[in-house]
Amino acid sequence: MRLIIENITMKYKDKVAVEDFNTELNEGVYGFLGPNGAGKTTLMRVLADLLRPTRGRVLLDDRDISTMGDKYRNILGYLPQSFGFYKSFTAHKFLMYIAALKGLDKSISPDKVEEVLDIVNLKEHSKRKIGKFSGGMKQRLGIAQALLNDPKILILDEPTAGLDPKERIRFRNLISEISKDRIVILSTHIVSDIEYIAKEVILIKDGKLLGVDSPENILENMKGKVWKGIASEEEFNSMKDDYKISNIVRKGKEIELRIISKDKPPIESIEEESRLEDMYLYYFDQEVEE
Amino acid sequence: MIRLMKFELYKIFSKKALIIGLVAVILLYGFLSLKQYKSFNDYSYNRNEFKKIEGELTKEKIKLAEEGMKEIQKRAIEHTESDGYTWYEYNQEDLDMEGIYEQVARTEGFQQRKESRIKELKESIGKLEGKSNNKYEYRKAKLEYNMLQKLPKPGIYSNGLWDNLLGYIEGIGFIFSAILVLLGLSNVFTEEYSTKVDRLILSSKNGKNAIITSKIFASIIYTLIISATIAIIHLLVNFALYGTEGLHLNIQNYWSYIDSPYNISIIEFYGTQILVNFIAVLSFGLLILAISSISKSVIIPFFMGVMLYLLPVFIDFETPDEMVYWYTPIMKIFKSFYYSGIAQVRNLFDQFKTLNIFGYPILYPYAAVAIMIILGILSIVFIYFSFRRHQVKS
Ligand SMILES: Nc1ncnc2c1ncn2[C@@H]1O[C@H](COP(=O)(O)OP(=O)(O)OP(=O)(O)O)[C@@H](O)[C@H]1O
Ligand SMILES: [Mg+2]
Numbered sequence: 109m110r111l112i113i114e115n116i117t118m119k120y121k122d123k124v125a126v127e128d129f130n131t132e133l134n135e136g137v138y139g140f141l142g143p144n145g146a147g148k149t150t151l152m153r154v155l156a157d158l159l160r161p162t163r164g165r166v167l168l169d170d171r172d173i174s175t176m177g178d179k180y181r182n183i184l185g186y187l188p189q190s191f192g193f194y195k196s197f198t199a200h201k202f203l204m205y206i207a208a209l210k211g212l213d214k215s216i217s218p219d220k221v222e223e224v225l226d227i228v229n230l231k232e233h234s235k236r237k238i239g240k241f242s243g244g245m246k247q248r249l250g251i252a253q254a255l256l257n258d259p260k261i262l263i264l265d266e267p268t269a270g271l272d273p274k275e276r277i278r279f280r281n282l283i284s285e286i287s288k289d290r291i292v293i294l295s296t297h298i299v300s301d302i303e304y305i306a307k308e309v310i311l312i313k314d315g316k317l318l319g320v321d322s323p324e325n326i327l328e329n330m331k332g333k334v335w336k337g338i339a340s341e342e343e344f345n346s347m348k349d350d351y352k353i354s355n356i357v358r359k360g361k362e363i364e365l366r367i368i369s370k371d372k373p374p375i376e377s378i379e380e381e382s383r384l385e386d387m388y389l390y391y392f393d394q395e396v397e398e
Numbered sequence: 399m400i401r402l403m404k405f406e407l408y409k410i411f412s413k414k415a416l417i418i419g420l421v422a423v424i425l426l427y428g429f430l431s432l433k434q435y436k437s438f439n440d441y442s443y444n445r446n447e448f449k450k451i452e453g454e455l456t457k458e459k460i461k462l463a464e465e466g467m468k469e470i471q472k473r474a475i476e477h478t479e480s481d482g483y484t485w486y487e488y489n490q491e492d493l494d495m496e497g498i499y500e501q502v503a504r505t506e507g508f509q510q511r512k513e514s515r516i517k518e519l520k521e522s523i524g525k526l527e528g529k530s531n532n533k534y535e536y537r538k539a540k541l542e543y544n545m546l547q548k549l550p551k552p553g554i555y556s557n558g559l560w561d562n563l564l565g566y567i568e569g570i571g572f573i574f575s576a577i578l579v580l581l582g583l584s585n586v587f588t589e590e591y592s593t594k595v596d597r598l599i600l601s602s603k604n605g606k607n608a609i610i611t612s613k614i615f616a617s618i619i620y621t622l623i624i625s626a627t628i629a630i631i632h633l634l635v636n637f638a639l640y641g642t643e644g645l646h647l648n649i650q651n652y653w654s655y656i657d658s659p660y661n662i663s664i665i666e667f668y669g670t671q672i673l674v675n676f677i678a679v680l681s682f683g684l685l686i687l688a689i690s691s692i693s694k695s696v697i698i699p700f701f702m703g704v705m706l707y708l709l710p711v712f713i714d715f716e717t718p719d720e721m722v723y724w725y726t727p728i729m730k731i732f733k734s735f736y737y738s739g740i741a742q743v744r745n746l747f748d749q750f751k752t753l754n755i756f757g758y759p760i761l762y763p764y765a766a767v768a769i770m771i772i773l774g775i776l777s778i779v780f781i782y783f784s785f786r787r788h789q790v791k792s
Binding site for chain 2 (some may be wrong): 120153156157158159160178181182184186188190191192193204205206208209210211214229236253257
């Protein structure tokens with residue numbers, strides 16, 4: 109399977125949300141990473157057949173998805189960033205409705221619904237009305253509906269938003285389990301969500317593709333750019349506008365800093381092992397432009 | 399498909415607003431029915447005297463009525479105290495009898511009018527025959543002639559029994575059905591937008607085809623259920639309060655339709671009312687669905703629906719004299735073929751009226767049904783187009 113995003117530009121009335129975006133995706137997990145307003149949701153909506161791009165097209169195995177229509181949507185699972193339910197429906201009933209929408213066979217629908225409810229740990233709540241669900245439970249129900257049709261292409265827009273740490277780990281394991289033979293695209297602000305499971309990280313800023321690389325390579329590139337040092341109050345004050353500082357720990361009069369910088373900072377410091385979070389700051393911190 | 403349709407039906411019926419509306423309509427209906435029943439009973443007339451004259455119109459009855467009328471007038475004049483004013487004083491009994499005699503006279507008058515109309519038509523058919531420049535007038539005359547000839551002679555029957563049955567749709571029923579359709583269908587599509595389920599639907603396999611078909615079918619079934627329920631309830635209430643007397647008689651025996659050229663019975667006409675009303679209300683419902691498919695909030699289709707349905711009321715202003723000539727006839731036609739006008743049914747059947755379609759006279763009822771079907775289909779096409787292309791931007 110090969111999903112090609114080709115020259116996608118998406119304009120809202122006056123705002124260009126995505127601009128001339130090109131990339132190619134295969135089986136595996138892709139993490140869309142970018143600050144608020146970068147265009148992740150917009151791009152995902154184009155991929156989910158919900159927005160017609162102003163320019164460009166999306167190809168699945170060389171076929172334009174806009175001409176594939178329901179054949180494309182048949183293999184699609186989509187969790188929107190913001191979405192809703194019918195409050196008076198129970199979880200079970202709502203999923204049965206989605207199953208009908210997805211064209212699942214009547215005979216397998218109930219089992220399939222139970223299965224996905226189990227996956228997201230909502231089995232004992234299946235007969236409760238969704239109106240009474242907590243935020244995290246609704247989010248999990250959203251994940252469940254996306255999985256109902258065993259999608260070959262799974263698009264998850266901030267799937268871990270509102271999940272507690274335990275559920276977050278569950279989710280991560282689930283994704284790495286099912287991603288072998290599908291394309292999984294997920295967007296997030298929480299770098300740790302994708303650090304270990306993403307095949308590639310797609311960096312988006314201002315609607316443009318900033319870069320695509322595997323987490324390992326990104327970390328490799330970050331080598332020698334992360335420093336740990338001890339600074340006095342004055343030193344910290346003089347540095348804080350010119351350096352990207354990812355962590356600050358006050359230890360009495362001194363301050364321990366984690367600094368992202370190509371060059372060694374002007375205080376006593378040692379190289380640190382880099383993490384994906386440092387990369388996020390390295391690429392996306394707006395205030396400090398070199 | 400069937401599964402989706404069941405869900406859509408469930409969504410339509412499980413709305414609180416609909417339940418409230420239904421209760422309100424039922425209460426109002428009950429109230430109006432009882433009120434009408436009371437006034438029917440209050441209207442005292444001499445049932446026994448009427449029985450003597452009821453039935454077919456015969457020469458004897460006409461004579462009896464003429465003589466009776468003279469007697470009553472004479473008595474009235476005798477009782478008049480001449481104090482400068484002319485003031486006829488009737489006693490109640492005379493008043494009742496006068497009503498009965500008048501009905502005989504009216505029926506006879508109608509029969510004569512019809513006969514002379516038939517004669518007139520025959521003449522003009524003869525004149526128009528073969529003339530190539532006025533095919534429409536010729537065909538129209540022939541059509542009317544054929545229809546009038548088939549009509550049986552009207553008789554003398556008590557009309558009060560049918561007021562309730564036939565008066566419902568044209569009185570308040572056409573509003574009730576529209577309200578229920580508005581309550582049921584206004585948010586068929588807007589609900590998806592406002593709950594943000596739209597993105598789950600539109601990204602699913604059946605979300606751009608089958609779901610639309612299901613929603614449309616569910617709406618049709620909903621309208622059908624509403625119409626059928628109303629029809630049956632009203633019929634049963636009517637049987638219970640007024641019985642079944644005279645329902646097999648032709649509608650020309652009912653004062654509202656004395657000029658109607660249609661050869662159908664009272665009960666058949668009730669069925670026709672229900673059917674035509676259903677078609678009009680359904681077409682209106684599809685229009686509401688179309689508006690719903692492009693509205694973010696349910697308020698828009700609901701209030702636009704109310705406005706659109708009552709449009710003829712709003713544009714029916716005092717016509718200035720210089721406009722009367724062209725405005726009034728246009729308005730008349732517009733009202734006859736507009737959703738609410740057709741749902742009222744009456745204007746289509748009360749007289750011989752045709753539209754000129756390429757030289758062929760098309761009777762109003764057929765034209766109206768055709769127009770409703772065409773508008774309904776246009777709405778459906780629009781719904782498919784707009785929901786499929788709905789862009790998720792919020
Ligand atoms: N309906 C809309 N009309 C106009 N502009 C919009 C609309 N939706 C989004 N935008 C703009 O498009 C840009 C991209 O928005 P988008 O929601 O795709 O970003 P995002 O990367 O998903 O952000 P976040 O991390 O906050 O979810 C933003 O600048 C946003 O203001
Ligand atoms: Mg987003």
